[in-house]
Amino acid sequence: MALLSYLISGLGLGSVYAIIALGYTMVYGIAKMLNFAHGDVIMIGAYAAFFAMTRFGLPVLLSVLLSMVVCTVLGVVIERLAYKPLRQASNLSVLITAIGVSYLLQNGAQLLWSSSTKVFPSILAGGSLQLFGGKLSVSWLSILTILVCIAVMVCLTLFVNKTLTGKAMRACAEDKGAALLMGINVDRIISITFAIGSGLAAIAAVLFCAAYPSVYPTLGSMPGIKAFTAAVFGGIGSIPGAFLGGLLLGIIETLAKAYISTQLADAIVFAVLIIVLLIKPSGLLGRKISEKV
C-alpha cells in the first residue's frame, strides 16, 4: 500500500515535470533551440500568481489565468527580443543568449521582489482522499495535478493533430524551408509555440508552488532542469515523450526518496537519464534523426 501511495505522489510530481517539459520539447521541436530561460518563466508565473492571490486577493482560478497571461506575454516577448534576431545565428549563440535571459529574469526578480522567500498560499482545502478504509491516503493536490496534466495533454494533442495551426507547427518541425515555401509564416508559428509553452509554465508554476509553497527568485531552476531532463529522457521534440519522461522522472524521484535516500534522489534521477541516453541516445520516444548532408 505504501508503494501505491508513493507511486501516486510520484505521478503528481511527474505531472508537473511533464507540463514544464512540454514547453522545452515544443520549442525544441519547432525552433530547434533549448530555451534555458523556461524555468525562470515558471518563477515569474509563480510570483504573478502569488501577488494575484495575496496582494489583489483574487480567487485561485482567476490568479492562474492572470499568471498564464503574464507568462504567455513574457514568453512571446523573450522570443521576439532575444531569440528572433538570432534566427540565422549558430545554435551556440542562441543557447548562450537563453542562459543570459535566464540570469536576467532571476536577477530582475531579486531586484524587484528581494531574495527572501515568500510563502505561497494554499490553493486547495488540503487533506487527502482515504481509500481502502484509510489504508491508502492520496492527497487531493496529487489528484488535481494528475488531472490537470491529463487535460493539458489531451488538449495539446488535439490542437497539434487536428487544427490548421497545429499541422503547420508539425510541418515547421519537419522542414522550415519547405513550410515557408508553402506559405506558412514560420515566425508566427514560433511565436505561438512560445506562447503555448509559457502559458503551460504558469499552470505548472501554480501546481508546483501548491506542493512546495515557497516563492523565491531561483525557484524555477530545479524544476526547470528536471523537466528538461524529462524532455530529453522521453525524446526531445516529442510531445508524448515529454509526457512519459515527466511522469517517469517524478516516479523515479519519489521512489528514490522513499526507499533509497532523500539526499541521493536527484543524483539517482540524473544517473537514470545518463543510462537511458547511453542505451537510446534519442530518448524513449525520440525518433532517430539522420542529418541531411
Next chain:
Amino acid sequence: MREEMKTDNRIPVLEAEDLGIDFGGLTAVNNLSLKIYDNEIVGLIGPNGAGKTTVFNLLTKVYEPTRGTIKLCGQDIGKMTTVEVNKAGIARTFQNIRLFMNLSVLDNVITGMHNTVVYGLTDSLFRTKKFRESEKLAEEKAREILRIFELEDKADVPAGSLPYGEQRRLEIARALATEPKLLLLDEPAAGMNPQETEELMKTIRFIKEHFGIAILLIEHDMKLVMGICERITVLNYGAMLASGTPAEIQANPQVIKAYLGE
C-alpha cells in the same frame, strides 16, 4: 538573344528581367529574362550546375537577387519575403522531395492552405464558428485536390510511406493547394520510369487545362520537355543560352554544343 515571335499585349504571369545573383565572386545566374503567360508551360533546361534551381530560389525569394526585377502579374515582388511571394501566387516543388513525411497525405495538402484560410489564433483557441468552418472548408478542398491526383484513398497514411511516384504527385498537389498563378516544378520526372513519366506528362497537361495556370519546369528528361513545353529557355553557366520553341531549341547549334561538348 532573339525576341519572342508573337507580340503579346497580355500582362505576363511572370516577367523576370536581367535577373542575376552572385555568391561572393561567383556569378551563379546572370542576365536572365523570362516571360511566362497564363496557361503556358515553359521549360528551363541546361547542363548540371547551370543554375536552374538557383533561378527557382530567386523567383521564390529563398535567395535575394543581386540584380534585376521580378514581376508577378505586373506586380513587383522584389521586396517580398518567401511567404509573401507564395501568397502572391508562386508555388513550387523540389528536386529532392521535401514533403512533411510524418504528416498524413491529407495534412500535407492542408498545410498548403495556410495563406488562403484566414482565422486568428484566438479563433482556434476558442474554436469559434469561423474557425470550425474554415477548418472544414480546408479539409474539403484538400480532399478535392487529392481526388484530382488520385490520392484520395491514401489521405490518412503518412506521406513518408507513399511510393516515390505518388510522393512526387503529392508534392504537386500540395503546391496547388496554395492556389498559385505560377507553378514551379523542379525535375518532376526525376527517378521516374517511362510509364510514370508518361503519366506525369498527362498530369501536367491536366493541371494547365484544369487550373489555367502558368507552369515553369526544370527537367532533364528531354522527351517530357519537348513533349509538353510550348517554349524552352536554355541556361548554361548561369547565362541564358537560347530561348524558343522546342523545335528551335533542338536545332540550335549552341545548345547542341553545350549539351554534347565540342
